[in-house]
Amino acid sequence: MKTIITNSFKETQELGFEFAQKLKGGEVIALHGDLGSGKTTFVQGLAEGLGIKQKIISPTFIIMRTYTISNPQSIRQAQDGSAIHNFYHVDLYRIEGEEDVEGLGLLDLFDDKENIVVVEWPEKIENLLPSTRVDLYFEYVGDEEREIRFT
Ligand SMILES: Nc1ncnc2c1ncn2[C@@H]1O[C@H](COP(=O)(O)OP(=O)(O)O)[C@@H](O)[C@H]1O
Numbered sequence: 470m471k472t473i474i475t476n477s478f479k480e481t482q483e484l485g486f487e488f489a490q491k492l493k494g495g496e497v498i499a500l501h502g503d504l505g506s507g508k509t510t511f512v513q514g515l516a517e518g519l520g521i522k523q524k525i526i527s528p529t530f531i532i533m534r535t536y537t538i539s540n541p542q543s544i545r546q547a548q549d550g551s552a553i554h555n556f557y558h559v560d561l562y563r564i565e566g567e568e569d570v571e572g573l574g575l576l577d578l579f580d581d582k583e584n585i586v587v588v589e590w591p592e593k594i595e596n597l598l599p600s601t602r603v604d605l606y607f608e609y610v611g612d613e614e615r616e617i618r619f620t
């Protein structure tokens with residue numbers, strides 16, 4: 470487990486940006502942590518690192534937002550020639566349980582090399598998420614400090 474302390478929201482965005490460079494396509498990324506621990510801030514950098522130009526806003530009232538990478542070839546190319554085309558930002562803060570995501574088609578997004586799926590509040594649908602996901606743990610340390618742990 471790696472532990473990183475960031476000292477500003479910008480540093481957390483940068484961490485997300487760097488994290489994006491390692492993605493191959495098909496990853497499901499679970500972001501654990503309380504409100505305000507920096508999950509969405511991390512996603513902003515991650516999306517930028519994937520070549521998404523739109524600003525990432527918290528999809529709290531909308532469970533999922535879809536972002537299309539308009540020019541994936543120029544950004545990254547997986548070994549098998551595929552590329553990441555779609556980025557899905559899922560925020561389950563407001564849902565009660567698994568039944569609330571039934572209509573979303575979430576499961577169809579997993580295990581597809583063209584997709585990256587990021588999930589905030591993943592524990593709400595723990596049993597639906599693939600066991601091969603990437604887990605990151607966010608914690609509030611102080612006003613401008615956050616701790617982020619991942620393997
Ligand atoms: N080191 C830091 N990393 C991330 N966010 C920080 C940091 N320091 C302060 N913040 C602020 O904390 C808030 C984190 O909010 P957000 O990323 O939406 O959290 P979450 O999605 O986990 O609820 C933002 O207002 C951000 O500017």
Ligand SMILES: [Mg+2]
Nearest residue numbers: 508509527589
């Ligand atoms: Mg959030």
